[in-house]
Amino acid sequence: MIIAVDGPAASGKGTIARALARHYGLPHLDTGLIYRAVGASVLREEGDPASEGDALAGCSFDDFLLEDPWLKSEEVGKAASIVSAHPLVRKALLLRQKKFAAQPGGAVLDGRDIGTVIAPEAEVKLYVKATPMIRAQRRQLEQRKGGVFESLDKVLADIRARDERDTKRAEAPLRPADDAVTLDTSFLSIEAAVQKAVGIVEAAKAKATAESE
Numbered sequence: 001m002i003i004a005v006d007g008p009a010a011s012g013k014g015t016i017a018r019a020l021a022r023h024y025g026l027p028h029l030d031t032g033l034i035y036r037a038v039g040a041s042v043l044r045e046e047g048d049p050a051s052e053g054d055a056l057a058g059c060s061f062d063d064f065l066l067e068d069p070w071l072k073s074e075e076v077g078k079a080a081s082i083v084s085a086h087p088l089v090r091k092a093l094l095l096r097q098k099k100f101a102a103q104p105g106g107a108v109l110d111g112r113d114i115g116t117v118i119a120p121e122a123e124v125k126l127y128v129k130a131t132p133m134i135r136a137q138r139r140q141l142e143q144r145k146g147g148v149f150e151s152l153d154k155v156l157a158d159i160r161a162r163d164e165r166d167t168k169r170a171e172a173p174l175r176p177a178d179d180a181v182t183l184d185t186s187f188l189s190i191e192a193a194v195q196k197a198v199g200i201v202e203a204a205k206a207k208a209t210a211e212s213e
Contacts, residue, residue: 001026001106002121003201004114007128008174009077009162010135010142012185012193016128017110019194020201024108029100031111031118032080034093036071037061039079049082058083059092074148074158081162084112085169094118112166115177124204126197127176130186132159 003020007013014030021028038058039049047054070076083089094117101107101119109118115125130138136156143150166174176182181200185193 001123001205002101002119003106003108003124003126004119004122004177004180005108005110005126005128005197006112006114006116006174006176006180007110007126008112008135008166009159010139011128011130012138012190013110013126013128015190016126016183016185016194016197017108020197021108023194023198024201026106026108027100027103028108029097029110031097031109031114033066033071034096035080035084035089036076037065037068038083038089038093039081040065040068040071040076042083043076043079049079052086052088055083055086055089056092059089072146074143074150078158078162081165085165085171087171090171112174113172115180116175117172120177123208124201125177125180126200127180127182128193128197129182129184132156132163134186135159 001024003026005013005017005020017030018028038055038061041058041061042049042054047057049055097109097118101109111118115122133156136152136159139159140150140152140155143155183193183196183200188196
């Protein structure tokens with residue numbers, strides 16, 4: 001069973017994907033980390049994330065970089081959003097993600113183009129969203145826990161700018177798959193959001209079972 005979880009930054013998709021992976025005993029891949037690793041590689045080499053050549057060179061990162069806490073920083077997040085818009089970068093990382101999704105037993109992947117590009121064959125597709133202000137408040141809280149103190153206006157502006165880049169890019173833009181189920185987490189607790197997500201998966205499984213009988 002492949003579960004695809006898509007959505008914008010700070011929508012809760014990562015938390016939900018990890019919870020679903022634990023619940024169903026499936027491996028999990030945060031595909032955003034892959035692009036963050038590319039962005040981090042470019043920054044470390046003092047390259048330009050907007051340069052497709054520099055970004056493509058960053059795709060050769062070592063897997064250990066995925067464990068680096070720096071990848072969660074806002075600086076790297078911005079670079080990741082920029083490098084992810086390059087068609088050659090997305091092409092270079094596509095096979096890596098598809099192989100993860102296709103492993104025996106299935107997997108849970110979260111990102112921005114899982115249901116539309118990486119695993120359009122996924123049995124379950126969720127599109128997790130929340131209002132920009134709610135997402136900005138969540139991101140600000142997350143930043144403060146990490147010792148970063150930006151104004152809510154600044155965080156909200158960054159969220160909106162990232163949404164603009166992600167939805168308007170020519171290659172694999174952020175959008176819900178045609179057959180995805182939308183889950184709005186704006187006013188849900190983590191527990192309630194996860195419970196709803198499990199319900200969506202169970203409904204998809206029941207439908208598949210009924211259709212096969």
